[in-house]
Amino acid sequence: MQLASRQYGNIVVVATSGRIDHTAAAPFEQALTPFLGDAAAAGLVLDFAGVEYISSVGLRVLMIAAKQMRGRKARIAVSALQPIVAEIFKISRFDAVVEVFPSIRVALGALSPEARDAFDAG
Amino acid sequence: MRRIRFWGTRGSLPVALTAHDVRRKVASALRDASGRTFASDGEIDEYVDGLAFDVAGTYGGHTSCVEIETGGADYVVCDLGSGLRPFGQAAIARHGLASPQAYHLFLSHLHWDHIMGLPFFTPAYIPGNRVIFYGAHAGLESALRRQMEPPSFPVPFSTFGASISFVHLEPGRPHDVAGMRVTLKRQNHAGDSYGYRFEKNGRTVIYSTDSEHKLADSDESAGFADFFHDADVVIFDAMYSLAEATSVKADWGHSSNIVGVELCQLARAKHLCMFHHEPALDDAAISRVLAETRRFEEITRTGTPLEVSTAYDGLEIRL
Numbered sequence: 001m002q003l004a005s006r007q008y009g010n011i012v013v014v015a016t017s018g019r020i021d022h023t024a025a026a027p028f029e030q031a032l033t034p035f036l037g038d039a040a041a042a043g044l045v046l047d048f049a050g051v052e053y054i055s056s057v058g059l060r061v062l063m064i065a066a067k068q069m070r071g072r073k074a075r076i077a078v079s080a081l082q083p084i085v086a087e088i089f090k091i092s093r094f095d096a097v098v099e100v101f102p103s104i105r106v107a108l109g110a111l112s113p114e115a116r117d118a119f120d121a122g
Numbered sequence: 123m124r125r126i127r128f129w130g131t132r133g134s135l136p137v138a139l140t141a142h143d144v145r146r147k148v149a150s151a152l153r154d155a156s157g158r159t160f161a162s163d164g165e166i167d168e169y170v171d172g173l174a175f176d177v178a179g180t181y182g183g184h185t186s187c188v189e190i191e192t193g194g195a196d197y198v199v200c201d202l203g204s205g206l207r208p209f210g211q212a213a214i215a216r217h218g219l220a221s222p223q224a225y226h227l228f229l230s231h232l233h234w235d236h237i238m239g240l241p242f243f244t245p246a247y248i249p250g251n252r253v254i255f256y257g258a259h260a261g262l263e264s265a266l267r268r269q270m271e272p273p274s275f276p277v278p279f280s281t282f283g284a285s286i287s288f289v290h291l292e293p294g295r296p297h298d299v300a301g302m303r304v305t306l307k308r309q310n311h312a313g314d315s316y317g318y319r320f321e322k323n324g325r326t327v328i329y330s331t332d333s334e335h336k337l338a339d340s341d342e343s344a345g346f347a348d349f350f351h352d353a354d355v356v357i358f359d360a361m362y363s364l365a366e367a368t369s370v371k372a373d374w375g376h377s378s379n380i381v382g383v384e385l386c387q388l389a390r391a392k393h394l395c396m397f398h399h400e401p402a403l404d405d406a407a408i409s410r411v412l413a414e415t416r417r418f419e420e421i422t423r424t425g426t427p428l429e430v431s432t433a434y435d436g437l438e439i440r441l
Contacts, residue, residue, distance in 0.1 A: 022340060022343070053422075055384060055422075056337050056364055056378075056380050056381050056384055057337045057338070059364060059365075059368070059380075060337045060338065060368055063365070063368045063369055067369075084421050087417065087418075087421060088418065088421070090414075091379075091380065091414040091415070091417065091418045092363060092364035092365055092378070092380050093363035093364065093365035093366065094364065094365050096365060097365050097369065
């Protein structure tokens with residue numbers, strides 16, 4: 001699995017898509033790992049606009065990511081959740097594990113105004 | 123098998139409603155009545171039946187104790203939590219003191235909340251009764267005796283007047299007990315716990331409490347899906363949210379509603395009954411979790427719907 005990424009100021013935005021279930025969770029974890037150790041980034045926003053479903057195994061990957069990011073005092077957020085995925089975050093209480101925002105722009109603004117300005121500048 | 127009857131459904135520690143909790147329920151019911159008048163007791167009952175369960179009832183506070191009515195003469199019970207006391211009292215009320223009965227008691231493990239009801243199990247003190255303890259832990263007998271020794275309890279185990287015996291059940295292969303086929307599976311919990319698969323006359327009940335599921339291990343998930351396969355009812359440890367079970371409460375030996383639904387869907391089980399409720403949750407919170415879990419089942423459903431319920435002290439599920 002390859003994850004598309006873009007840098008806005010000091011924040012990295014990583015986009016993923018499809019179903020993050022028992023089949024996709026391990027490749028997702030593997031693809032996400034390099035972004036978690038990126039010391040240049042003060043935060044990571046996962047663009048979930050294309051994610052249709054996430055299972056417990058997929059959520060576990062986010063838990064690991066959140067722990068790693070917090071360990072180096074960096075922030076992690078997800079943005080643009082589809083309604084079903086947003087419900088899964090709420091029911092599993094993962095909305096308390098990672099910050100959830102309605103869009104990439106709002107997420108960037110919350111994590112770093114500098115990153116939002118970079119996003120607005122295109 | 124005919125029926126499952128829950129005598130204790132709370133995890134870790136018994137809890138009781140406080141005066142404040144009862145007051146809040148009464149106030150809520152009166153608020154909902156909103157000036158209604160009731161011409162008869164029947165109208166009152168009808169009104170109460172229409173209230174939400176967490177207003178008109180309570181999930182209860184006894185620790186784990188579940189009776190399976192097999193259709194045979196003997197009693198079958200899973201775990202000896204504080205719910206064992208009202209179970210024993212009900213059995214005596216039904217049969218009287220002079221009618222000997224046999225009690226088959228299956229233990230998931232030996233933690234205190236799962237054995238604390240035994241000293242208060244009156245049928246064990248009555249000569250003529252038979253009490254048979256089943257489990258896979260080598261220390262089963264010593265654990266039950268130890269909790270009835272000074273300074274923990276003033277009445278020793280040896281006071282029991284019933285005929286007492288212990289049967290070790292090896293996990294992974296079926297055993298014939300009380301007319302049922304019984305299979306045990308080792309579960310991830312401090313000191314190990316064991317899940318039970320009870321089968322009789324084409325009906326299957328799973329009792330799987332105090333069991334943590336490691337999500338990264340797909341072999342483990344497949345093993346439990348196989349153990350639960352096509353069960354009529356899966357009684358499942360859903361003590362924590364998934365977020366808690368994978369973070370602050372990881373390695374505490376318990377599971378979540380989310381994993382319960384996923385495993386039951388994988389196993390093509392018919393009914394998930396959430397069990398071993400977190401003592402910190404009040405009735406409203408447990409009702410909320412039930413509604414959310416039903417919604418999660420709905421949005422993740424790929425085949426036949428899975429019935430989702432949550433256990434309460436007094437709940438009966440007909441098989």
